Amino acid sequence: MTASTAGPFDTERTRSVRGASWTAFRAMLLRDFTILDKRLPQFVAGTVMQPLMLVFVLTNLFPRIGQAVGGGGGASRFSSLLMAGIVAQTIIFIGIFSVGTEMVRELGVTGEVEDRILAPTPIFVVAAEKIVSGGLQALFGAMVVFPIGAFVPSTPVYLEVRPIVLLTLTPLACVTAAALGLTMGARFSPGTASYLFGVVALPLSFLGAIFYTWPSLDAVPLLQYALLVNPLVYASEGFRAALVAGEPHLSLFVVYPAMIVSAVVFTVLGMRGLRERVLS
Amino acid sequence: MFLVPRLQQTPGWLSRPDISILRPRMHSLPPANISRPGGTVTLASEGESAGNGATPHPGAADVISTTALKKVYPGGMVAVDELSLSVRRGEIFGLLGPNGAGKSTTVGMLTTRVIPTSGSAVVNGIDVVAEPARAKQVIGVVSQANTLDQGLNVWENLYFHGRYFGMSAQASRAATNDLLERFRLADKKTAEVEALSGGMARRLMVARALLHQPAVIFLDEPTVGLDPQSRIALWEVLGELQDEGQTVLVTTHRMEEADEHCDRLAIMDHGRIKAVDTPAGLKARLGGGASVTVRADGEIEKLASQLRRAVFTTEVQVVDGHVRISLPQAEGAMQLVLAAAQAGRFRLTDLAVSCDNLETVFVKLTGKDLRE
Numbered sequence: 001m002t003a004s005t006a007g008p009f010d011t012e013r014t015r016s017v018r019g020a021s022w023t024a025f026r027a028m029l030l031r032d033f034t035i036l037d038k039r040l041p042q043f044v045a046g047t048v049m050q051p052l053m054l055v056f057v058l059t060n061l062f063p064r065i066g067q068a069v070g071g072g073g074g075a076s077r078f079s080s081l082l083m084a085g086i087v088a089q090t091i092i093f094i095g096i097f098s099v100g101t102e103m104v105r106e107l108g109v110t111g112e113v114e115d116r117i118l119a120p121t122p123i124f125v126v127a128a129e130k131i132v133s134g135g136l137q138a139l140f141g142a143m144v145v146f147p148i149g150a151f152v153p154s155t156p157v158y159l160e161v162r163p164i165v166l167l168t169l170t171p172l173a174c175v176t177a178a179a180l181g182l183t184m185g186a187r188f189s190p191g192t193a194s195y196l197f198g199v200v201a202l203p204l205s206f207l208g209a210i211f212y213t214w215p216s217l218d219a220v221p222l223l224q225y226a227l228l229v230n231p232l233v234y235a236s237e238g239f240r241a242a243l244v245a246g247e248p249h250l251s252l253f254v255v256y257p258a259m260i261v262s263a264v265v266f267t268v269l270g271m272r273g274l275r276e277r278v279l280s
Numbered sequence: 281m282f283l284v285p286r287l288q289q290t291p292g293w294l295s296r297p298d299i300s301i302l303r304p305r306m307h308s309l310p311p312a313n314i315s316r317p318g319g320t321v322t323l324a325s326e327g328e329s330a331g332n333g334a335t336p337h338p339g340a341a342d343v344i345s346t347t348a349l350k351k352v353y354p355g356g357m358v359a360v361d362e363l364s365l366s367v368r369r370g371e372i373f374g375l376l377g378p379n380g381a382g383k384s385t386t387v388g389m390l391t392t393r394v395i396p397t398s399g400s401a402v403v404n405g406i407d408v409v410a411e412p413a414r415a416k417q418v419i420g421v422v423s424q425a426n427t428l429d430q431g432l433n434v435w436e437n438l439y440f441h442g443r444y445f446g447m448s449a450q451a452s453r454a455a456t457n458d459l460l461e462r463f464r465l466a467d468k469k470t471a472e473v474e475a476l477s478g479g480m481a482r483r484l485m486v487a488r489a490l491l492h493q494p495a496v497i498f499l500d501e502p503t504v505g506l507d508p509q510s511r512i513a514l515w516e517v518l519g520e521l522q523d524e525g526q527t528v529l530v531t532t533h534r535m536e537e538a539d540e541h542c543d544r545l546a547i548m549d550h551g552r553i554k555a556v557d558t559p560a561g562l563k564a565r566l567g568g569g570a571s572v573t574v575r576a577d578g579e580i581e582k583l584a585s586q587l588r589r590a591v592f593t594t595e596v597q598v599v600d601g602h603v604r605i606s607l608p609q610a611e612g613a614m615q616l617v618l619a620a621a622q623a624g625r626f627r628l629t630d631l632a633v634s635c636d637n638l639e640t641v642f643v644k645l646t647g648k649d650l651r652e
């Protein structure tokens with residue numbers, strides 16, 4: 001036994017907290033991806049189904065059966081703006097459902113987070129790891145969903161990729177999503193977790209500028225400004241700026257600061273929430 | 281089948297020259313059931329906590345020491361009150377107490393999960409409150425609930441634990457395989473943890489807590505919910521670990537287990553320590569008596585008064601047609617009663633002597649009121 005053969009108060013054998021945290025962080029990532037790997041088919045099916053159905057019905061089926069969709073701009077315009085919304089929604093939903101429900105279960109039902117809480121690292125590192133691993137899952141989900149938005153619609157989709165915006169905004173959206181999930185996961189108990197969908201995810205999504213652009217809400221100014229509390233709005237608008245040609249969107253001067261603020265706020269809330277749940 | 285085999289050879293993960301799980305035990309223990317004359321018990325008076333009693337490991341350094349450790353939960357519940365406690369290297373230390381006594385809270389504070397309101401706790405020389413992240417390197421924890429990682433199988437539960445604690449892939453793999461062998465779980469390697477029986481799950485949790493070779497392992501009521509075989513097997517494991525020099529702190533409700541397996545015990549109630557000593561020492565000081573039950577033909581009341589005169593105690597009662605006597609010590613109890621009966625020409629039909637056990641001591645210290 002390492003420590004018991006050491007002298008009475010020999011603490012030189014302990015590693016620095018920084019070094020121990022870094023190895024623990026990587027090991028926890030490895031654990032998360034081992035589990036993701038085991039559940040890959042379920043993860044992909046769960047990620048793909050909702051956007052696939054949405055895109056298929058709204059942008060493939062509707063135009064073909066002549067059902068009016070997309071307002072004045074026509075079906076092509078709608079398919080294009082929805083494409084950005086779907087990517088944003090997928091990212092946020094993976095945050096809420098993958099990270100959030102997993103945390104609810106681990107904290108409330110099984111307590112299985114304990115082994116990681118007792119790893120030789122501060123609790124915020126455990127939270128940071130969850131955010132990074134959840135963020136990577138969200139990124140992976142976005143990449144899976146992207147082709148759906150681009151190729152499933154029956155009408156042309158007008159894409160115009162702005163790489164710098166895409167490459168900076170995606171990580172911000174992924175971190176926000178995972179941190180939001182962690183925050184929700186720490187706040188909701190197993191008994192209330194079923195509200196995550198109805199009370200959190202549904203309004204976020206329908207009021208998340210996914211099926212419409214934020215500027216187009218000019219006609220309903222009160223709602224337009226109310227929507228600005230929804231982080232999903234900035235993600236959708238940001239992806240619109242990054243991916244879609246010729247569609248007015250919320251200025252990037254608003255999108256970036258808002259995304260940074262939500263990433264930071266939810267990261268802090270998530271870290272604090274986890275700490276409150278596991279320490280007393 | 282539950283016997284844990286001794287390691288035949290030092291496995292790779294233990295073969296660093298300064299590390300050996302097989303080194304001889306540090307000090308030999310006196311037989312547990314012999315009350316040693318030197319055994320002293322420290323009784324805590326109200327308002328002050330007890331120090332330590334006799335130790336089977338004289339001179340061994342403290343692995344755990346707390347000073348005036350206190351936890352007041354939000355809402356004002358004082359769960360642990362000014363607790364001062366030392367646990368020495370290499371001992372199995374038992375924390376006993378009724379429900380709500382503050383055992384889990386104490387373990388929680390020592391394992392960084394509960395933040396003390398005041399006081400200090402040092403584990404292996406590391407201040408748990410000031411440096412929780414570093415303290416976690418030297419502790420292993422087996423909590424009462426099954427907290428195995430459900431997403432991982434049996435093997436992976438151990439392997440990833442090793443990785444969390446900074447072991448290399450190779451070292452963690454080797455340690456995992458060794459411990460699975462040792463804890464008779466090797467054939468469950470690829471099983472999901474949901475599929476394990478309660479006993480196997482508990483063994484896996486103990487293995488997990490040991491994997492990173494902590495200075496001390498904490499077990500909170502480890503035998504609750506286990507069948508007798510699994511309980512025996514678990515205590516065997518703990519005994520073997522102790523032979524190898526492992527320090528163990530265990531909480532339990534089960535007096536007979538504590539009596540048999542712990543080197544020293546602290547009896548806690550209402551967040552305070554009532555007494556700390558070896559089981560034998562506790563019984564010698566606080567128990568050590570016996571109760572004798574006598575049945576006889578003839579007038580039972582006469583026998584009672586005869587006995588009262590003979591044993592110089594008023595603790596002689598007639599209950600349901602027999603006489604019950606409480607004596608301060610078990611030694612010679614039977615002779616005393618027999619002599620008194622013979623002198624009064626009573627024909628005894630039944631005579632039973634039962635010695636005070638740890639339960640008697642426990643109830644003496646903590647009262648008979650129901651808790652919680």
Ligand SMILES: Nc1ncnc2c1ncn2[C@@H]1O[C@H](COP(=O)(O)OP(=O)(O)OP(=O)(O)O)[C@@H](O)[C@H]1O
Nearest residue numbers: 280353357359377378379380381382383384385386
């Ligand atoms: N998180 C908490 N918040 C408030 N009070 C708590 C909390 N945890 C424990 N308590 C209270 O503190 C007291 C001590 O609890 P603790 O769990 O330490 O006792 P215990 O000795 O482990 O009891 P048991 O044998 O039932 O496990 C109890 O009265 C309990 O209700």
Ligand SMILES: [Mg+2]
Nearest residue numbers: 383384385500
């Ligand atoms: Mg308890």
